[in-house]
Amino acid sequence: MGLKVYNTISGKKEDFQPVSEGKVKLYACGVTVYDYCHIGHARSAIVFDTLYRYLMTKGYDVTYVRNFTDIDDKIINRSAEEKISWREVGEKYIHSFYEDMDALHILKPTHEPRATEHIDEMIALVETLLRKGHAYQAGGDVYFSIENFKGYGQLSKRPLDEMIAGARVEIDDRKKNPLDFVLWKSSKPDEPSWDAPFGSGRPGWHIECSAMSTKFLGNPFDIHGGGKDLIFPHHENERAQTEAATGTTFVKYWMHNGFVNIEKEKMSKSIGNTLQIRDFLREYHPEVLRLFFLSTHYRSPVDYNEKSIEDTNSALHRLYYTVERAFEMIKTKDVNPLPYSDADVLEKEFYEAMDDDCNTALALAHVFELSKMINKMADEGGDSSIPHIAYLNNLFLSLTQQLGLLNDDLNVFESQEKMRHLTREGLQLSSLEEAILERTEARKNKNYQKADEIRKMLLEKGIILLDSQKGTDWRVKNISAAKGER
């Protein structure tokens, strides 16, 4: 079974057939660099990162392009607010973008072009459009004329007359048609501008993606992605201007991810409920966010709320503990992994799920089943099952890592989680260790009452003590349960 993807323009799942055999050209709209990234950006990045990884797993030679919009009104405004140049604004937020993406283990795309480094290509594109009669000049600006581009509205599926009738389209006298959009805009005296045959100024929003995707991927290319909100007007306009200029299909498959809501409310700056990635990471492990997003199909809206995140956090712990347990059993011996057919079935189902329009939620279900299989085998014990456990564990890690999960070393994961928790509780590691020692003494003396008091005291701080032959270790209590008690 081959990969199927849902194509926005046809509204259907289609068999994925790349333009060139064995190669995939993928373009995802990146960010406008004027602020820190929020978890909506993270979702988009994670969705297309997952697709990118999966395409590579399937053996495609993938060229993945993700742009930076580094010139735009918001950047100019920001530059005034922060009293730094617009270029410094760009640099600053590109830097922060990388910090966030690295923390989330988002793989680096093949190319990450910046708009301002491709002004020449944009100018050439605008000139072509002018020459072909798809664009016109008005008051120093250049507009794209939708009139003689017959496919306008196909992507977003909007009838033109009704869009025009829509109350929210701003009427601009300079436009021949209210839906015409700017390709090039004249700059005010103190704004950045570039010389062009049709007057100095700066590019409109959509033109950069047309220029850069075409430059790096050619036309047509395979997949163009982004958030659902980009379908109109951004992608509709990109498509119109590119196809009008080149006379050929722009993109074969359009893929769009759903939104992130926060507590059932749309996340937006005007409501003031945006959650930045860096703020999230102060509270939770980065993979909690990844697992959370992968638990819902990428096209569906997803509601961010504390309970769901804490549930996800518990689920992620389960995955890590499974690996920990498996390694514990394997490490003592030199083990040759021995295949196990029940696991091979799960592996097959995992790939079938991924092939079905990247159904990561279903794929994850199989990962959890595999986790159960490993734990069960470990429970039943017996040296004879160890080669199987080694096999299952290898498979488990290969599947989770395809989803970008379980990147951390177990010790790192655990200790980060513990430190994060101690900070949250305002506890010192040394005093915790002291309490544990004290309890161990009490247990030796069979003073279980005191031992239980200490256990209870620590439990109230979200710390669980784990007794074993080797001594007493501790873990962070499942946070959702801990919070419910307080």
Add this chain to the structure above:
RNA sequence: GGCGGCAUCGCCAAGUGGUAAGGCAACGGUCUGCAAAACCGUUAUCUCCGGUUCAAAUCCGGAUGCCGCCUCCA
């Protein structure tokens, strides 16, 4: 007003014709001095009404509710 989407166990969430994956939580059990983790077991007929079909959560029609887009936005 136009276009589109969604409604599945307490919560989250897969599932597009053959009698409901998975996660979290809960309860009972095994294990443990007590716990934890893990494992075993238990918990749904899919918003409502009508239709098509041998057969529908899945297709069609209608109702109700929720949401998104049409303006910068991942």
